[in-house]
Amino acid sequence: MDENISRRSFLTKLIGVVFGATGILFAAPVVKYLIPKSSEGGENIFTNADGKPILENEIKEGASFTGLSRSGPTIIIRRGGKLRALSAVCTHLGCLVKWVPNEDVFFCPCHAGKFDVNGANISGPPPVPLAAYNVETANDGRILLS
Amino acid sequence: MFKKIIDAIDRRIELLDLFRQNLSEYPVPAGLNIWYSMGAVLLALFCLEIITGILLLMNYVPHAKEAFASVGYISGVVPFGWLIRRVHAIGANMFVFVLFLHMLSVLLMGSYKKPREMTWVVGCVIFGVTLTTCLSGYLLPWSQLSYWATTVATNSPGSIPVVGDWMVQFMRGSDLVSQRTLGRFFAMHVSLIPFTLLLLIGAHVFLMRRTGISTPPWSKTDKTIPFYPHFVVEDLKVIYFFLAILFAFVFFYPQISFPPDALVPADPLNTPEHIKPEWYFLANYQLLKLVPNEFLGIIVQGLAAGLIFFLPFIDRNNERAAWKRPIFGPLAVFGILAYIALIIWGHYS
Ligand code: FES
Numbered sequence: 001m002d003e004n005i006s007r008r009s010f011l012t013k014l015i016g017v018v019f020g021a022t023g024i025l026f027a028a029p030v031v032k033y034l035i036p037k038s039s040e041g042g043e044n045i046f047t048n049a050d051g052k053p054i055l056e057n058e059i060k061e062g063a064s065f066t067g068l069s070r071s072g073p074t075i076i077i078r079r080g081g082k083l084r085a086l087s088a089v090c091t092h093l094g095c096l097v098k099w100v101p102n103e104d105v106f107f108c109p110c111h112a113g114k115f116d117v118n119g120a121n122i123s124g125p126p127p128v129p130l131a132a133y134n135v136e137t138a139n140d141g142r143i144l145l146s
Numbered sequence: 147m148f149k150k151i152i153d154a155i156d157r158r159i160e161l162l163d164l165f166r167q168n169l170s171e172y173p174v175p176a177g178l179n180i181w182y183s184m185g186a187v188l189l190a191l192f193c194l195e196i197i198t199g200i201l202l203l204m205n206y207v208p209h210a211k212e213a214f215a216s217v218g219y220i221s222g223v224v225p226f227g228w229l230i231r232r233v234h235a236i237g238a239n240m241f242v243f244v245l246f247l248h249m250l251s252v253l254l255m256g257s258y259k260k261p262r263e264m265t266w267v268v269g270c271v272i273f274g275v276t277l278t279t280c281l282s283g284y285l286l287p288w289s290q291l292s293y294w295a296t297t298v299a300t301n302s303p304g305s306i307p308v309v310g311d312w313m314v315q316f317m318r319g320s321d322l323v324s325q326r327t328l329g330r331f332f333a334m335h336v337s338l339i340p341f342t343l344l345l346l347i348g349a350h351v352f353l354m355r356r357t358g359i360s361t362p363p364w365s366k367t368d369k370t371i372p373f374y375p376h377f378v379v380e381d382l383k384v385i386y387f388f389l390a391i392l393f394a395f396v397f398f399y400p401q402i403s404f405p406p407d408a409l410v411p412a413d414p415l416n417t418p419e420h421i422k423p424e425w426y427f428l429a430n431y432q433l434l435k436l437v438p439n440e441f442l443g444i445i446v447q448g449l450a451a452g453l454i455f456f457l458p459f460i461d462r463n464n465e466r467a468a469w470k471r472p473i474f475g476p477l478a479v480f481g482i483l484a485y486i487a488l489i490i491w492g493h494y495s
Binding site: 093 | 294297298301302304315316318319320321322326413414415416417418419420421435440
């Protein structure tokens with residue numbers, strides 16, 4: 001009788017251990033599979049939605065262009081001949097801001113947040129400024145951000 | 147012939163016995179009202195969603211470049227595709243609406259109290275999973291509306307300190323809503339969630355059968371009626387009533403689920419104006435806008451959800467009827483009114 005009980009409890013534990021080990025063994029690759037890969041290194045080029053580089057001379061004075069960079073949607077405006085690059089992602093809930101030239105602000109259509117030309121949040125719900133990037137122009141006219 | 151087959155099967159596995167025990171001779175209280183049929187309505191709507199969902203799946207392509215066109219193909223080219231799609235989309239809204247009614251009646255009639263605490267808790271989980279289903283399904287057509295509503299919705303955990311950004315990234319599978327997000331949401335929407343819901347609904351019904359159906363607090367009789375066919379007829383009346391409303395919307399006012407932004411393909415570089423979530427998220431959305439600090443807004447919502455979830459363990463008063471309770475009654479009514487007010491405010495703001 002006693003022997004039976006210890007046998008039973010041993011088998012119960014054995015099942016637990018086998019299931020536990022199998023679970024962990026299976027879970028490890030699954031977790032890896034699910035965790036998003038971070039973006040890879042290399043040059044941070046400003047492109048359009050299809051990944052085609054935008055050339056420096058395509059952005060005219062006073063105009064804006066929303067494209068992609070490694071940090072996500074990015075907006076570039078040209079003022080006084082100089083390019084200025086900011087993250088286009090509103091710091092409130094992630095809608096994309098638009099440049100409103102006659103008001104000199106970036107405007108977010110989702111909850112009417114506003115940012116000034118340097119990206120500082122000036123009105124509405126956004127809690128912090130837009131991230132600003134340094135702009136360099138490569139010899140072939142491509143726009144590099146950092 | 148048919149009878150012979152049934153008899154032959156029954157002699158072997160005694161199926162009729164199960165039928166008698168669980169349906170035709172299963173007694174339910176005689177004093178039940180239409181509020182007790184909401185569960186049956188939900189079950190019917192769930193079946194409708196599964197069937198229409200499987201049909202949509204035959205033509206839907208879960209790829210950012212093709213999803214929008216495939217949905218257009220379903221509504222425009224496939225015979226009766228428009229009907230299937232509308233029923234699926236508007237039926238989902240109806241499901242959430244009836245779920246609200248179901249929870250409301252359970253709340254006001256105090257049916258969540260001992261011994262039915264677990265049924266309530268499982269019900270709350272079903273509610274949460276339902277909202278996840280809606281959110282994930284909303285992205286699939288890959289329209290401007292789905293893209294940006296999903297962007298905003300998946301962004302809100304970002305304000306949680308330390309893990310927030312990571313959570314946003316994990317939900318999306320990338321920094322922005324992208325093909326990877328679509329892949330995740332698609333897998334969840336068509337496989338993980340339906341199976342989970344099925345399990346949960348099974349558990350919910352099982353618990354209900356173990357504890358028995360509650361009676362309305364005012365009911366005095368001990369009389370019972372058989373579940374089948376007497377109560378089933380009562381259920382059917384209510385089911386057909388809601389089906390009538392559903393099809394009224396499907397045929398005469400489908401715009402309710404398909405505003406103009408739903409008809410434009412997603413453009414990740416252009417946010418349309420007036421992006422608002424579906425009505426069942428409007429209250430949360432409005433609250434997030436009202437509370438100055440976003441993280442605080444999330445905490446308030448978490449507390450409210452926790453309160454509802456643990457309600458049977460917090461509220462141990464024996465009186466079931468909410469209207470006979472001087473503190474709980476007004477509080478519950480105030481909570482419900484505040485919730486509705488937030489929805490309306492969110493809609494018009
Ligand atoms: S997302 Fe820009 S103001 Fe809310």
